[in-house]
Amino acid sequence: MIEELASTFPILTCILFLPVIGAVVLWLFDDEDMVRTSALAIALLELALCVFVLLRFVPESAAMQFSEHVPWMPALGISYHLAVDGISVLFVGLTAFLTVLIVIYSWDTVRHQVKLYMMALLALETTTMGVFLSLDLILFFVFWELMLIPSYFMIKLWGGGAERHYAALKFVLYTLLGSVFMLVGIALLDINYHQWATLRHIEPTYSFDLLELLSVPIPFSQQILIFWLLFLGFAFKAPVFPFHTWLPDALFEGPIGMAVVLAGLKLGTFGFIRFSIPLLPDASKSQTVVSIIMALGLAAVLYGAIMALVQQDFRRLLAFSSISHLGFVVIGLFALNYQGLQGSLLTMINLGFSTAGLFFIAGFLYSRQQSTHLGSFGGMAKQTPLLASFFLFIGLASIGLPGTNGFVGEFLILLGTFKANWLYGGIAVTGVIFSAAYFLWYYERSMLGPLGKAVKDSIRDLHPREILIASALSLMILWIGLYPSPFLNMMNGSVQALVDRLERGTVASLEPKQQVRVD
């Protein structure tokens, strides 16, 4: 049974609400520079809090740490329950890190309604943090849905493309469609708990708490039903092929800041590893489910890569490469063994650095050429050597060159997949080859060779702020690539607990629950 370590100071609540309170404070300022500086200060403070949590986090432990638990609606069994464990703690840090970079990036690239933009960004940070921190499924759902509102406005008001209104609406409606099914799944989990609890006179009789739900058995047929309902919610958000059609539009039409969040923070696949797999272990490992999801994952890997190969626009290429990478993550998750889960988790974090990093690069290109289409580039390495080098480095990380973070994650996923089934592994490997092809080919056409006609003579290399962003990302890429053990140590405990849970199924939970309080 998972133990909980409560903390004396509600640091997770601070992390959760600091950005949104900061957003309200921003409302008071009128001066644009003041708004930018304050937004940066808030984002940095948030990052500092997250780093503190990361430093105090006990590695190699499956415990839920820094736990805070307050009843919210006891009549329905909804509580305000926050905690981090090995699965979520890194995402929390990643979210704060990326938000700081987005604020820095947006310093001069967002020119109109700066205040509203920063407010939306900070509100978005709160909702994303909420998704990662919540242990109560309704609380989780609240933040999951709330995310749509700042996202909708960000795509709509600050998007660059002509079709941004369509993209914003499509994004909201698609995600909403998935999440309403997820809500039914969540409610079914609650009802199942209720039946169990009333028969055995356990208090409370209703609960949406992950830890409570983990402690009751769920009949197999129910598990399958709930699994697919949750799957729809997570698959639309992730997005898993074939629910991906909103992603290229949203990433292409929306602002770079939004694209970084959407492509960098893998909320959908986080949902699988946080809720679906531990809550429904018997369904997750059933033959049908695994083969369907593996097929979808492999299709995504190949489809995404092939589509990326033929894209002329860099942002669209990134959107499809994102789909392809997500396919990898899904395959790793549903290999359902230690290496696969660990690799997927690490890859989700890695993509936060590499895919998001490439989106920043796309932003750099965009602010120079007002386009990310191939036609406006060519031979830029001569004019902008720094940009070209960072582009190459982050790109190589995203295709998994040894020495970068991408390699560690992908290697673990492939190892896990081969262990599960050599056929799946064999197909997945081709995805790696494709990804090298589409990236390098695009790089060659845009950066190398003769100078493109559309490239302006006055084009400038990266300025200090951009260098700061690119080097921060490169540093993280190198760190995870060369010395991943601090990161892996943090997840190991929880991943091991997950593997155990998968082996034993839901009956395992019938042991008495223990609560340990450590200050």
Next chain:
Amino acid sequence: MTFALTLSSSDLLLLLPEILLTSWLCLILIVDFSFPQLPNEQLAYFNIAGLVATLGCLVWFDVNGITGTLFANMFALDRMALFFKMFIVGSTILVILASIDYIHRFKFFRGEYYFLVVMSALGMMFMASANDLLSVFVTLEFSTLGFYVLVAYLREDIASNEAGIKFFILGIFAAALLAYGISLVYGETGKLVFSDMTTVQATPGLVIGFLLIFAALGFKIGAVPFHSWIPDTYHGSPTPVTAFLSIAPKGAAFAILLRMFFVALATFKPIWTLLLVAVSILSMTYGNIVAIAQKNMKRLLAYSGIAQIGNVLIGLATGTKMGSDAMLFYLLTYLFANLGAFAVVIAVSEAIGSEEIDDYSGLGRRSPFLAFSMLIFLLSLAGVPPLAGFIGKLYIFIAAIKEGLYVLITVGLINIVISMYYYLIVVKKMYVNEPHDRSPLKVSGPIKAVVYVCLAGTLAIGVYPQPVTDWVVSAIMIFSNVADPTASLPIPPAVIPFGG
């Protein structure tokens, strides 16, 4: 059955809120006739004072648990009736506040406007207590009477006249159905009081009778297929009347529906569940799909209201205590969100004289307050967390899932997505489109107050619903005998034969 009309003074106490309001009504008329020069605001606040006193009285009853029945069970004052009375009086107060500015559009009879609003409220308070078929008929007609006039109050306006005539003719038709249905039921069973009917046999006459009664009440709540009056009537009526019409009568009619289905027809639950599921599915789907095409804000809210009523019907269809709790909760969230949305419509129409959705373009720049409030209300209607509407939908869906109404749930969920689409169109107009005219909008004090109250309600119920859930759960205790939801469920196996 003999009627013993002996009233003791303690019995009269049960009628205190109604008596209070009735005397206040007379006072309003006297004041209005005696002081024709009295400014309209003062008359409005005079009305509100009476309603607040009534509300205080109801709260006092509720806190002290004063309940009972009168007139041989015709009039029941239980905590559910108290809930609905508070619901009605509360919404009436807000509607009167929201009318203060709008009323300048009426050339004559401004004082009578308030009188009619309060009179309808009084009728609805009686509806909330109606415990037999006769009092259902009388109170329902009593409350509708005021509305017949109110709907056509804009005398110069053709649309308002059309609304009045439509509402009147269809309303009379519904009344006729109701009377016919009651006579059939009485003819078959010889009974009128709901609680006496629990043992009746299902005969064709009884079935037709109850179907007719249901049709009349369905007309009142505006559920598909009895909704045809709603769009034109809502569109043509003075906006505060539309707001009133879209909330208070629904609450009162649901009180009667609850008594009818949960008490009188409790034994036929499997049958009426099917009926209600069908009506609910039709209402949600029709309301939401037609709402997409609307160009007028009032019509949009009219159709979205039909869909919202479909959601409330989900709770009724479950036929369980939890379902009825959820219904009450949902109605409260609907009260705040819908009334708030109408208040914004009134404010905008006062400022720019239009209710077309196109004219909401750029509202975010012209009046950030109104636009933000509208955003919150629409999102609450759509059921976005953590607003009140989300908790309401969640509550109702959990109740329905517990009863295994999966088809209903699926339709309901798909409808949430559809509704989000047209709510977002309005949001887009407000925040993204360029305004036709950049001048900021002026919002008057009373409207602001209504919007603030509704905002507070929508946010507070969403963030901290516990007191409200406690309230609705205890208000419906009278139905706790209806169904013990856990009793009929299969026992889950202690150990699952796989995976271990």
